[in-house]
Amino acid sequence: MDSSFRAELFDFHGVSMTRYFTDNWDNVQNFQARPDDILIATYPKAGTTWVSCILDLLHFGQTSSERQTSISIYDRVPFLEMSVPSVPKGTELLDKLVTSPRLIKTHFPVQFVPKSFWEQNCRIVYLARNAKDSVVSYFHFDRMNMAEPEPGKWSSFLQRFMQGKMVFGSWYDHVNGWWKKKQTYSKLHYMFYEDLIEDTGRELEKICSFVGLSPSDEYKKSIIDTVQFDNMKNNKMANHSTISVMDFKISHFMRKGKVGDWKNHFTVNQNEHFDEDYKRKMTDPTLEFRTEIDISAI
Ligand code: A3P
Numbered sequence: 001m002d003s004s005f006r007a008e009l010f011d012f013h014g015v016s017m018t019r020y021f022t023d024n025w026d027n028v029q030n031f032q033a034r035p036d037d038i039l040i041a042t043y044p045k046a047g048t049t050w051v052s053c054i055l056d057l058l059h060f061g062q063t064s065s066e067r068q069t070s071i072s073i074y075d076r077v078p079f080l081e082m083s084v085p086s087v088p089k090g091t092e093l094l095d096k097l098v099t100s101p102r103l104i105k106t107h108f109p110v111q112f113v114p115k116s117f118w119e120q121n122c123r124i125v126y127l128a129r130n131a132k133d134s135v136v137s138y139f140h141f142d143r144m145n146m147a148e149p150e151p152g153k154w155s156s157f158l159q160r161f162m163q164g165k166m167v168f169g170s171w172y173d174h175v176n177g178w179w180k181k182k183q184t185y186s187k188l189h190y191m192f193y194e195d196l197i198e199d200t201g202r203e204l205e206k207i208c209s210f211v212g213l214s215p216s217d218e219y220k221k222s223i224i225d226t227v228q229f230d231n232m233k234n235n236k237m238a239n240h241s242t243i244s245v246m247d248f249k250i251s252h253f254m255r256k257g258k259v260g261d262w263k264n265h266f267t268v269n270q271n272e273h274f275d276e277d278y279k280r281k282m283t284d285p286t287l288e289f290r291t292e293i294d295i296s297a298i
Helices: 025-029 048-060 065-070 092-096 114-117 132-142 154-163 171-184 192-199 200-211 217-226 229-233 268-283
Strands: 010-012 016-017 038-042 103-106 123-128 188-192
Touching: 010 154, 025 092, 038 048, 038 217, 048 103, 048 200, 048 217, 048 229, 092 200, 123 154, 123 171, 123 192, 123 200, 132 154, 132 171, 132 268, 171 188, 171 200, 188 192, 192 200, 200 217, 217 229
Parallel strands: 038 103, 038 123, 123 188
Antiparallel strands: 010 016
């Protein structure tokens, strides 16, 4: 896949997007959600694949082990708004899904979610990740994914992130928009990547109670083991190595899976500038992110 495949950013209803996520807009907006659908919503690079695997194992891992070993995660959990040439659109994959509940991935900011999800009162799991690790992960992703806009140099990428000129728009607006929605929409479970790293078992318990499942302790242990970073990295059905637009020679999809890798990318100046700007944009004291965790306590 050559770099001519890379899409350009443009303003779409006030959000930076590329055509690969807007071309199927009418079908996406008219999508008919079902009451038991579970929407997995994230800003890109928050750990979408991780939480998708957890939910998939919870719902289907015990009834069909073949599903896990023969169907890629992006087919098990279709990406609603995806519309990339030569591969089935997210809505087409969803129409063909026979399992229920349907697990559906989206990177939409909250205002873009098709209205049927709200009308059907669907459960939504929102996973958020701190801004600094998100931008680092996004940078490496855009380097290796030929369907993404050209990332350019790290310093300009970071600038663009702060301006919200990324595919799916501003990280700041995304995490805040969904956080606000949580205040009025009770079927939204808002969780954090850093918590999942700190204690996967604790977060799994919360997900179980949110979706109303109570698997055995033994099965929960096996889920935690299956979704460990190294296991997912080596799992062809989870690691995205079968996607032709991704160049693993540049970077892996499962790259590091850590909290705090931003320290290896931000200069002291960039960090100060970022923090000042962050304070201006993130004014809700109830929404707090951790940019490091004490792993010695784990
Ligand atoms: P890094 O690039 O920081 O390594 P998404 O699925 O939303 O695109 O997110 C991808 C990010 O989640 C990548 O971050 C990836 O390594 C990380 N990730 C995926 N599975 C993980 C796991 N099991 N444990 C920890 N991090 C994981």
